[in-house]
Amino acid sequence: MSHLTRVKTRLSIHAHRKVRGLLEGEYAAVQVGRGIDFNDLREYVRGDDVKDIDWKASARSRMLLVRRYVAERKHTVVLAVSTGRSMAAMNDAQVGKRDLAVFVTGVIGYLAVRHGDLVALVHGDERRQHVRPPDNGELYLERLLGIVHDAITPDAGHSDLAAVLDYVKCAIRRRAILVVISDETTISDPVAAALRRLTAQHEVLFLTIGDLDPTLAAGAAVGGGARAPQRLVDVDAGAEVPSWLRGDARLQQEYAALVAGEESQLRRRLDQLGVVHEQVRDTESAITAVFRVLERHRHARRR
16 A cells, blocks of 8 residues: 555544535635736736726726736645654554654645645755755655655664754755744753744744653553564664663653653653644544644634
């Protein structure tokens, strides 16, 4: 099954009416201006372009009338995906973070493509960053999803969201809707600085892919009927998590408190930067999270 087919199937099952509403343009704004679709006629005023005068209508009404058009307002949606090696790990719901990142990227991209917008991709790690220019169509989106999937491997460089965001600044010149997909649990000063620069030019949305709790005992239930793996390897370090570290009740409480604190701090810092954010833990919550982040973005106060 192709990446995009998996996305479309899930969307159809999840909430057809809600998806249809998004595809009908809830984040679009039709404005009057020069374009290709005729809107109406109005009386000529000093400063209007004479090319817009409708001479036949003016002759019939015996006053100068100009044509007004619905301006073309295609958005460019930039998918900025951190494809460092940490994305090759699992998360608490026993979902591969790579598959979840591809799925979230596909949901956003599919909504944009169906809306008639252009989709671009920026991805990378600490070693190198890449860009694919804006284009449209489901075939192009499928290629982008394949690129994201293939870029996330245990052999990739360490994740470096700041480097990816700095590359966005250099590679994407026109104003766009920037959707950041990362597994960062904290917003470092370099990431905050990059986001601050980007929000001055783009509308920025942020989706976080959840992590696996390394303190879970082997075989412990992790939700949805899944079980924690018998052997747990730290993808970044390339070493197995010691058995004594897993299943300790006190350590689990301390880790849970740490994660909750990091999530709260991440959300607070992104709020300060004016960036809407949602956390994604599995494919089911992914669709809901995308809807929420788009809805929050739509109603967010423009600065």
